[in-house]
Amino acid sequence: MGVCYRPPNQDADETAYNWLAEFLQLLALVLVGHFNFPDVCWKYNTAEKKQSRRFLEYVEDNFLTQLINEPTRGGALLDLLFVNKEGLVGDMVLAGLLGQSAHELLKLSILDEVRRDTSRTSTLKS
Numbered sequence: 001m002g003v004c005y006r007p008p009n010q011d012a013d014e015t016a017y018n019w020l021a022e023f024l025q026l027l028a029l030v031l032v033g034h035f036n037f038p039d040v041c042w043k044y045n046t047a048e049k050k051q052s053r054r055f056l057e058y059v060e061d062n063f064l065t066q067l068i069n070e071p072t073r074g075g076a077l078l079d080l081l082f083v084n085k086e087g088l089v090g091d092m093v094l095a096g097l098l099g100q101s102a103h104e105l106l107k108l109s110i111l112d113e114v115r116r117d118t119s120r121t122s123t124l125k126s
Contacts, residue, residue: 001110004033011051017058024062029084030110031064034103038076042066070094072104079103087111 002023006016023029037055039048045060047053059066064082067089072079083089092108 002029002031002033004031004035006033006035006037008036010036020058021062024064024084026084028088029064029082030088031082032106033080034078035080036078038078040077042069042077042080067092068094068106070104072106073102079106081106081108 020031023031035055037047037052040052040056041047045056047056059082062084064084065086067081067083068077068079071077072094081089081092088111090109090111092106094104095107096105097103098105
């Protein structure tokens with residue numbers, strides 16, 4: 001599990017992407033943090049700014065899935081949760097503000113095994 005904070009208006013440079021690439025080598029990655037890309041629309045994978053589009057491309061190129069769908073600060077979705085495999089987290093819920101913070105508290109379970117749906121097909125021999 002990794003935690004990231006990207007200050008507003010900071011360029012996401014090659015150093016940051018190289019750092020993230022090291023974590024992508026892990027078999028199971030859960031990355032949560034405040035990324036400050038308010039112009040990204042995660043529903044449609046679009047962004048207004050060049051820097052945000054580059055971040056979206058990086059996420060897509062590395063097969064990361066962003067799981068939070070509700071605003072986490074005011075009306076913006078700034079706090080994000082990425083996984084590199086389905087089924088790594090469960091019971092995820094935004095649980096109100098944390099103290100005097102303007103950010104939502106995120107509660108979740110990290111699963112020790114990736115849940116897999118099993119399909120069994122049987123064939124009758126005549």
